[in-house]
Amino acid sequence: MWREKVSAYEDAILEDLKGLLSIESVREDDKATKEYPVGPGPRKALDYMYEIAERDGFGTHDVDHIAGRIEAGDGKDIFGILCHVDVVPAGDGWDSDPFTPVVTEDKVIARGTLDDKGPTIAAYYAVKILNDMNVDWKKRIHIIIGTDEESDWKCTDRYFETEEMPQLGFAPDAEFPAIHGEKGISTFDVIQDVKAEDQDEPEYELRAFTSGQRYNMVPDEAVAKLAVKENMTDVIQNFEQYLTEHEVEGESVVDSGILVLTVYGKAVHGMDPSIGVNAGLYLLNFLSQLDLDKTAANFVAFSEQYLFNSDFGEKMGMKFHTEVMGDLTTNIGVIQYEYEKGGTFGINLRYPEGFEFDDALIRFKDEIQPLGFSIQLGKNQTPHYVAKDDPFVQTLVQAYRNQTGDDTEPYTIGGGTYARNLDKGVAFGAMFSDSEDLMHQKNEYITKKQLFNATSIYLEALYKLCVEE
Ligand SMILES: [Zn+2]
Incomplete structure (x- = not known):
């Protein structure tokens, strides 16, 4: 009718x-x-x-x-x-x-x-x-x-x-x-607070790191610039091996004495990072094997401890699931780092109805503060x-x-x-x-x-x- x-x-x-x-x-x-x-x-x-x-x-x-x-x-x-x-x-x-x-x-x-x-x-x-x-x-x-x-x-x-x-x-x-x-959709930055520190002669200095432009996308490319004192070929070999083992694409070039490492991932929408490949987190994972300058080592260690291989907030202590709305998800959409200035992780976190976002963020903030990181909340749209x-x-x-x-x-x-x-x-x-x-x-x-x-x-x-x- x-x-x-x-x-x-x-x-x-x-x-x-x-x-x-x-x-x-x-x-x-x-x-x-x-x-x-x-x-x-x-x-x-x-x-x-x-x-x-x-x-x-x-x-x-x-x-x-x-x-x-x-x-x-x-x-x-x-x-x-x-x-x-x-x-x-x-x-x-x-x-x-x-x-x-x-x-x-x-x-x-x-x-x-x-x-x-x-x-x-x-x-x-x-x-x-x-x-x-x-x-x-x-x-x-x-x-x-x-x-x-x-x-x-x-x-x-x-x-x-x-x-x-x-x-x-x-x-x-x-x-x-x-x-x-x-889901609730929030974006926040985890910012490294850098103090001037004496460096103990690291083998590698991370001069710069960039990955991703948008919080709601999984980054499909990451670039790290490394100053390498010696054994450049060893690093390149290790990197090649890493790529093969983890089945990700990448390349290395030497440019004016700086080793430039690139990883390619798979870009997908940030609402489901588990089906993408986060190029930035993989490259940081590789860098975690190296004897880096202190600031970089601290930055890379943060990624290892809280972000890498953790699409559902599990490493941040925020794993949450409901029957109706599924899993909380975390996408690390933007990663930036500068030599001796430190870096930032830009995070897009999506959470089901019932997740206490404010409490979780405060707890996380308190946990990472002694490690030299703080949080700047962008937007938080509730479920x-x-x-x-x-x-x-x-x-x-x-x-x-x-x-x-x-x-x-x-x-x-x-x-x-x-x-x-x-x-x-x-x-x-x-x-x-x-x-x-x-x-x-x-x-x-x-x-x-x-x-x-x-x-x-x-x-x-x-x-x-x-x-x-
Ligand atoms: Zn429309």
Whole structure:
């Protein structure tokens, strides 16, 4: 029945989606002004959503041109639908212009079709169709639209500074059936505090060490520069042997008397470091065999004692696991070291609901302080969780099942979705199990079937949650 309702709107959905996709809503910091907080493109896309909403008779409310909402419904409680209209840059290699949507027999191709303009229009039409049916709303609906999801979430930060938090909501910015839990995500630096020390004639001085640029990626390359007094060939031989034994790639070159060692690893997302190969930690592991200068020896020893071969926080004394959300994970994404100045480990730690992060960090801080290390906390986003058997989640998932017949259970992830901006909210679509995931890639597309089925699922879910209840 719901899918039939959507049928009458298919052409309109495609037209409005094409208009939105034609706007190159990529963040441009060099063009940012008060009028265009993250550049003109994202603002234009936001205004476009206001225009179609006003055309259809809805109220709108703008928040400093960086976010805003479309208002529908009636009642005391607010149901939030959290979308975003900014997109990542197109990148190279497209078969068509990424901002000139191509509509074929069965799909729409353009940047943003999946992430998140297609789902945004689908959710919008779910509200519009119900409104056209003149339903008796029991809740107010806020379709909240952000313009900075792909970068810093300045949009939602600003929005919720002044605007009401919905009691309930979903973000159509991930996958069906629903993502009902997301780990806590924290980043912190472990910093070596170097005191001037007398060196006792080390054989090797670590002049520099670099690995990784991003906290949320496993680094796939590490470079160490060593000043070697004698027996250069021995070190090179040992290094070759180390690479073979540990089945990692690498190379050594001598450059102006300095031995440069490189290890290549395998880059994966920092949410699951155990499936990657951390080039930095391997190279430090090799260096731990050498008679290094004191500062370097201390730095390398720290990696051995707390980080190497410890993807689940076990060496830091933070191993933690729950049935629902799995393991705590630790990714050492950035490693930097300078001769006699010491170094830093940049860590991305993700933890399930129930882990006492603050306590654990204080305990760890106290433990490593006597070793000459301190901690600087970056960001800590607490876990986001709604119980799977919460009636709200069950209603969403039932709408998905009614449409698809698929009884996959909702699940939790180590990453973060836009839904975590909501006090009580989950990520709900619009990717299906058989959708090709081309988010952030070239030739991004959404199938018409996916677009219309998602609209139908949102329609049923909203009817159950905001009209029947
Ligand atoms: Zn998105």
